[in-house]
Amino acid sequence: MTQSVSKWITEEAERVGFDACGIAKATALDEESAHVEQWLEGKREGEMGYLTRNKEKRYDPRLLVEGTKSIVTVLYNYFPKQEIGSSSKYKIAKYAYGSDYHDVLKRKMRQLLARIETQTGKLEGVRIFVDSAPVLDRAWAVRCGLGFIGKNTTLIHPPLSLTASRSQTYEKGQTAGRSLRQCGGSFFFIGHLFLPIELAETGKPLTNHCGRCTKCLDACPTGALEAPFHIDARKCISYLTIEYKGSLAGIDPKTFKGWMYGCDICQDVCPYNRFALPNIEPEFQPSEQLLAMDDDDWKKLNQADFESLFKHSAVIRAGYEGLKRNIEFISRES
Numbered sequence: 269m270t271q272s273v274s275k276w277i278t279e280e281a282e283r284v285g286f287d288a289c290g291i292a293k294a295t296a297l298d299e300e301s302a303h304v305e306q307w308l309e310g311k312r313e314g315e316m317g318y319l320t321r322n323k324e325k326r327y328d329p330r331l332l333v334e335g336t337k338s339i340v341t342v343l344y345n346y347f348p349k350q351e352i353g354s355s356s357k358y359k360i361a362k363y364a365y366g367s368d369y370h371d372v373l374k375r376k377m378r379q380l381l382a383r384i385e386t387q388t389g390k391l392e393g394v395r396i397f398v399d400s401a402p403v404l405d406r407a408w409a410v411r412c413g414l415g416f417i418g419k420n421t422t423l424i425h426p427p428l429s430l431t432a433s434r435s436q437t438y439e440k441g442q443t444a445g446r447s448l449r450q451c452g453g454s455f456f457f458i459g460h461l462f463l464p465i466e467l468a469e470t471g472k473p474l475t476n477h478c479g480r481c482t483k484c485l486d487a488c489p490t491g492a493l494e495a496p497f498h499i500d501a502r503k504c505i506s507y508l509t510i511e512y513k514g515s516l517a518g519i520d521p522k523t524f525k526g527w528m529y530g531c532d533i534c535q536d537v538c539p540y541n542r543f544a545l546p547n548i549e550p551e552f553q554p555s556e557q558l559l560a561m562d563d564d565d566w567k568k569l570n571q572a573d574f575e576s577l578f579k580h581s582a583v584i585r586a587g588y589e590g591l592k593r594n595i596e597f598i599s600r601e602s
Contacts, residue, residue: 273387274468280383281342284376285549287451288343288425290412291470294329294336294462300407301327307498314502316511318402326402329462335393338467339460341412342380343425344373347455349546352554353526358566358595361506361530362455364582366552371580373398373459381461388465395462405458413471418454419496420484420534426477427452427543452543454535484534489523493534505531509594510586516593521601528566528594529583566595 274291281289304326313319325332329339346363353359363369377396385391397403406423409415415425478496485493492503501507505527508516525533535541558577565573574588583591 274470276387277340277380277384277467278470281340281380284380284383285344286342286376286380287345287456288414289340289470290409290414291338291340291467292408292411293467293469294339296328296330297404297407297411298327300404304404310500312500312502314507314512315514316501316507322402326404329403329408332402333393333395333462335464336395336462337465338463339408339412340380340463340467341408341414342373342377342459342461343409343414343456344369344376344459344549345451345456345545345547346549346552347451347453347541347544347547348552348554350559352558352561356561356566357526357563358528358561358598359526360528360583361532363457364529365554365558366549367580368582368584369457369552370398370400370582372549372551373457377459377461384461384463391464393462393464397460397462399458403460405460408460409458410473412469413474416474416476417497418476418484418538418540419478419482420454420488420493420538421497421499422454422535422538423456423458424454424477424538424540425452425456426474426540451545453541454538455541455544481539483537483539487533487537489525489533490519505533510590513590516597519597521598524594524598524601526598528598529586529591567599569595 277291278289301323307313308320322332329336346365346369348362348365351362352365374396377398381394381396399405406417409423410417415423418424482496485496490503490505492500492505494500501511505524508519509524509527509529509531527533555577561577569592571588574591578584586594
């Protein structure tokens with residue numbers, strides 16, 4: 269389809285409320301797959317065995333969804349208005365403050381698809397993916413021109429401009445009519461539409477702009493960022509508090525810096541996140557119950573409290589026993 273159709277889709281994504289949208293042709297990710305294979309050969313994935321399965325489909329979207337010709341990638345800001353745990357010993361990653369992002373993004377992406385189908389007619393073989401299938405999310409975001417991979421291995425989305433009008437738009441709580449790339453940094457969720465139609469590409473991969481900065485590597489308390497663009501998941505606090513189900517014996521509790529679910533350290537220190545603006549998605553806002561939790565509340569957390577706090581949250585992934593293990597581990601810090 270023509271460039272004008274692709275431009276229309278990115279504008280519709282903006283109207284739906286996404287912060288950025290790009291389109292790329294569905295092709296094999298040869299260069300990116302070589303990097304992943306090298307990473308896997310070093311066994312850096314730990315217990316995340318799913319990363320070693322369906323690799324061919326992960327590297328080529330046409331094998332994952334037959335007939336896919338174009339990939340529409342969107343970014344959705346989740347940077348919070350206020351941080352949980354700023355005055356507490358126990359902290360959770362910002363992406364888990366509100367409702368589960370998988371559900372929120374998929375609902376919004378279905379809205380975008382419905383708008384696309386008003387122009388194309390009903391499309392067969394469409395798939396929506398939000399961090400739940402063998403898809404190289406960050407690689408497709410880069411292919412779509414939405415950012416570059418930072419030294420901390422996150423997708424960094426540079427702002428298009430820094431204007432007073434941008435901030436005013438956010439203060440008014442508006443979602444429609446915003447210019448894409450109004451805010452920057454790495455606090456974005458990534459979603460994809462796999463479409464069976466030919467679309468013009470809307471962007472080109474951005475070159476890395478980390479320069480000589482090593483703040484993320486210097487700040488990582490466990491040494492998980494072993495070199496620029498290389499992370500050993502087995503040492504990562506996010507992995508250890510969520511994916512890893514074994515004992516934390518032998519690890520110094522001090523290195524967790526109070527993170528009981530996930531970790532934002534390498535993102536918090538990234539200079540690009542000075543351009544982050546608070547998200548305006550109601551479902552990403554933390555509950556009053558969560559905001560009111562103090563150290564004693566976390567130490568006394570029971571199953572009923574856990575389910576009340578995190579019934580619709582991504583924290584469910586760790587489970588009550590997992591979160592309790594992390595709290596008890598951090599509590600041993602002298």
